[in-house]
Amino acid sequence: MRLILLGPPGAGKGTQAQRLVERFGIVQLSTGDMLRAAVAAETPVGLKAKDVMASGGLVPDEVVIGIISDRIDQPDAANGFILDGFPRTVPQAEALDALLKKKHIKLDAVVELRVNESALLQRVETRVAEMKARGAEVRADDNAEALAKRLAAYRAQTEPLINYYSERRKLLTVDGMMSIENVTKEINRILSAVTTADAAKKAAGKTLAAKQASSAVKGAKKPVAPKSAGKAAKKAAKSAVGAKKTAKSARKAVKPAAKAAKKPSDKTATRKVAKAAKVSKAAKRPGKVGKSAKKVTKKRAKA
Ligand code: AMP
Numbered sequence: 001m002r003l004i005l006l007g008p009p010g011a012g013k014g015t016q017a018q019r020l021v022e023r024f025g026i027v028q029l030s031t032g033d034m035l036r037a038a039v040a041a042e043t044p045v046g047l048k049a050k051d052v053m054a055s056g057g058l059v060p061d062e063v064v065i066g067i068i069s070d071r072i073d074q075p076d077a078a079n080g081f082i083l084d085g086f087p088r089t090v091p092q093a094e095a096l097d098a099l100l101k102k103k104h105i106k107l108d109a110v111v112e113l114r115v116n117e118s119a120l121l122q123r124v125e126t127r128v129a130e131m132k133a134r135g136a137e138v139r140a141d142d143n144a145e146a147l148a149k150r151l152a153a154y155r156a157q158t159e160p161l162i163n164y165y166s167e168r169r170k171l172l173t174v175d176g177m178m179s180i181e182n183v184t185k186e187i188n189r190i191l192s193a194v195t196t197a198d199a200a201k202k203a204a205g206k207t208l209a210a211k212q213a214s215s216a217v218k219g220a221k222k223p224v225a226p227k228s229a230g231k232a233a234k235k236a237a238k239s240a241v242g243a244k245k246t247a248k249s250a251r252k253a254v255k256p257a258a259k260a261a262k263k264p265s266d267k268t269a270t271r272k273v274a275k276a277a278k279v280s281k282a283a284k285r286p287g288k289v290g291k292s293a294k295k296v297t298k299k300r301a302k303a
Contacts, residue, residue, distance in 0.1 A: 001026055001080040001191070002105060004087070004170075006161060007113035008154040009147060010120040010127070011176045012183060016113065017084045019184050026080035029071050031064050031088075036139075038067075054140045056149035058088060058157070065095045072103065089157045093164050109194050110165040111187055113176035117151055 001024045005013040017028040035053060038046030045067065049059045068086055071077060087093040100107055124147050131138050141150065165171040172190045174183055 001195075002100075002108050003081070003191075004083045004107065004110040004165070005113065006110055006158070006165075007176060008115065008117070008120060008158075009150045010124045011113040011115045012123075012180065013084050013113060015180055016111075016183060016187060017082045020082050020187070023188065024080055026082060027077050028082045028084055029068065029077070029086070030084040031059075031067060031086040032084070034067050034071065035059060035064075056141050056146040056153070058153065061089070061092055061095065064088075065092065065099070068096070069099055072099075072105070087161060088153075090160050090164055093161055107170060108198070109172050109191065110161075110170045111190075112162055112165075112171060112173045113183065114173055115176040119177060120151065121147065 001020075003020065003026075005017055007013050014030070017030070020026065021028050035046070035049045039050045039053065040046065045063055048063060052059050064086055068083070072081065083096075087096050096107075121144070124142060125144075128138055128142050131142075141147075162171060162173075172194070174186045174190065176183055178186065
């Protein structure tokens with residue numbers, strides 16, 4: 001199963017992604033998490049991303065596309081993955097399409113969690129309060145100001161992806177305002193429908209492939225190969241010339257043989273006359289030559 005989770009920051013993508021990981025045995029690829037890990041480890045990518053992330057801006061495309069491309073190639077992603085936080089813009093979605101095509105990977109669905117913004121603000125405030133109460137470290141971008149910026153960025157840059165994937169018939173929208181449990185149930189329900197539809201498509205494809213294979217076998221028996229038809233035509237023309245020659249010699253043979261036939265005792269001569277007459281007739285009828293050409297063509301096509 002290869003999925004994209006779409007939704008504004010705080011829509012619950014992380015929570016639902018975790019549940020999908022367990023259900024399908026796939027990995028969650030969150031560009032946000034990967035970038036935060038890179039910042040913490042102070043890798044070159046992390047150093048590039050640190051300030052942009054803290055201000056709630058977007059890290060350059062080539063950085064996130066590179067991270068995703070490398071991550072998809074890891075063995076644990078072979079069974080499937082959920083992209084969370086990527087793609088975030090139409091150019092990133094186009095880059096992802098090209099990337100998946102190159103890797104011969106099919107995207108199964110894009111799940112959009114639809115929520116309203118004021119509820120989001122409430123959720124983020126609750127999350128921050130809970131984390132502070134636990135003594136957990138609060139993300140640098142987990143504050144009202146940064147959230148407002150990220151929401152504006154989502155509306156301007158990420159929301160067009162809803163249209164992008166809807167046009168490509170990949171989009172499945174779920175009401176993210178329901179309880180976490182109900183959102184999970186709804187996601188499971190629509191993904192089961194996708195899996196069933198895919199299985200039906202595959203089965204139908206197999207039947208079609210079998211039909212096409214059988215008609216291809218039938219088609220192969222027909223004399224359609226233009227090259228061999230051309231050769232057969234040449235051969236037919238040659239045999240036409242040959243037939244004319246035979247006719248000439250046959251006509252020559254008719255005279256003395258006819259003479260001999262006047263004697264009733266000469267049976268061999270009678271047969272000779274009959275044979276010569278047959279050859280002569282055949283040579284005059286081009287239809288015969290045509291028929292034998294067809295026979296040659298058929299024989300060649302069968303071979
Ligand atoms: P997230 O955890 O998905 O909200 O991401 C946190 C931050 O990481 C974002 O505000 C961006 O600065 C950066 N980031 C994550 N994913 C992307 C992406 N696909 N493109 C650009 N920047 C990203």
